[in-house]
Amino acid sequence: MLVFSSMSGTNILQPRMTLARLTTQKERMGHCTKVPRNVNMEKLQYGYLFPEIERHELLHTEKYPNAKLIDLGVGDTTEPLPSVITSSMIDFVHGLSTTEGYKGYGPEQGNKALRKAIAEGFYKNLNVKPKEVFVSDGAQCDISRLQLLLGSNVKIAVQDPSFPAYIDSSVIIGQAGDFIANAEKYRSIEYMKCSPQNDFFPDLLSTKRVDVIFFCSPNNPTGHAATRKQLQQLVDFAKKKGSIIIFDSAYATYITDDSPRSIFEIPGAREVAIEISSFSKFAGFTGVRLGWTVVPDELLYSDGFPVVNDFNRIMCTCFNGASNISQAGGLACLSPEGFEAVHSRVDYYMENAGILFETLASLGLKVYGGANAPYVWVHFPGSQSWNVFTEILEKTHIITVPGSGFGPGGEEYIRISAFGPRESIIEASIRLKSFFS
Template structure:
């Protein structure tokens, strides 16, 4: 049984309540007919069944295992609150930011919003690819000197949304590789697109996906010599969930591997601003990457835009299909077909993020979360756990060898009222780990760490 499967269905629990013999394959509604003689006669009538269309369900959706990871965690959190209604639950599970967006950014959004109430400031549909000023600011801020131009940048409503648009771009007839463990949206979107086989419960993997194991033994970078050739390679650095950051040498190996195989890398750099050492912040820092890579990123974890929704994807002109057609042209068509452009108010916020004042404010917020991360790392280190990540990412990857990660999740929730994330939710390579997010108010992080020490001292 998958670690993500839910509890038995309500049909089985209802039979336990009413008894095995109370209901057969159907339920019946009794209607009472009164006879003149005063005798009551019970007439059983079949329950009306719901109308169904003749449209079959997308068989690929049926392959997915239980619910998407984070809604499942939210469901379990809700059940815990029903059990302990007075508990002070602290959420260090989903990577959702908690600190206010800096005023220099929200002021720009408010000004843009107010302008929409004037004839001079009103704007309707914008360019699907984003406003030119923002595209230029993204290119000059994150890709200066790397050969990425503003026309290579597509502004969106977030990296997660772009992952799905990229899957639409690739279609169903491609093969896929992902880090193991990795952000679950990569695998789930591959399944939905029909790129995979069935879920194999014995190994907790989908058929036709190459799972590139990343663990402490290989410094969280896959052994490419034993990695099968695939069309698309999803790669995230700094990694979610492990917090590991690929070195320049490792990313050079990845680019060379993709070139040898004719693959395309989808590089997720959503946490690049958390890097504090000399690790690359963009795949395009690696020579030759523009010929084999796409990069997607987001303002979510930089500026607290998890609810505002603003991101981007860079598709270099040099990236070509096997027949020589530019990938960017097809991605532009996907954008124009599936998307009407990011909110103009959000784009005003994004432009403010990239002003000197905005960049400084974002660095302050990132610094705050990195202090939270260090508190969590120090706590688990003091308790004797093997701890990974936490240096260049807002996630701490804690090892519980020999234990089910869902069991550890349940133990921590039950005994400390703290929500974490089970590592197996990110793939079979995450079994035996939990991810602890550093996104939280300082007092909550300190209190959670106090509870961890009580539990594991």
């Protein structure tokens, strides 16, 4: 097996180089305002991960204009929307050109019918009320709105590795403290290591008490779906410590075994958890933009004030409703016919995941995920993940994501996305086989 650690890792440092250019820019440009740069923004390291990956993709395309690039990076859906979904949106848009069908502002919290359909479609028998469901333009946007809700005076924990928006939004709101360069960590954030050694579930006995625990299952990037027992431990831990769990279930529909699809399947969760989720991966709505957040009535701050009241205020002030066209599409996804059609796409991507998993496992690599999530997570012991990323891109023209982009716990790993047309997945498998054998 190849080891990549001897290669240079300069790519990751490129964003820092712009600072030198900026100094000369200041000299050249004359007027500076007297407004101080936000110290939180200064603390952010590099650019946001996915635009950084795109930058590498662009550079690669310039270097190899004739190469047939396969993008298994960002994790973007590729398959057409079922026509049962698009025809609902078309009907709605057509209505907008008529006196009877025109609609302006909807409720900031989402249209009533959609809130009800989400409560019934995803939380059947789980006692989630429509008014606890807040429709949004996506889970990533909701993460930042939740940070606005919480403010700078709370301490957070994240799985390590994890989706980078949790940490980056925490830095922006001012919770994170200084960046400790040699540890690749922020001082005030609690990193809960998740690796094959602990079955990708944090050691809660050694986890410090925090206010808010971000937890993603099925996990992005590791692909691990937490078991019922693990999630019960998490809920019990949060209750004991007085913490709030922000549970990200954006990949819940990719679960194939009996792992919980919602934190609210766990007894006691309504007193300790918020759930964020999305139509992006469930229904191929990455560009349509639709998501939701559930805040249960029973979730209370230390003074007894309901969190849901403040979240409602945030949604009314900092947001103005998801596009009513996207909401019409979302409603169609939750009709019996729509739900079935959308699930066939999920099955398709999961078959892709199976192909990629088998390919890499057959090469003797240590592969995780792929069974309950559209990501496979590959371990390269002793190698730097940015080097693995660069070498794979250079030699196979396949975009992946370096694991360290998801936190220090992702070092030595890369994430490979199963989103793509089948022929690309097969072609990628052939190239990976040829590269690694």
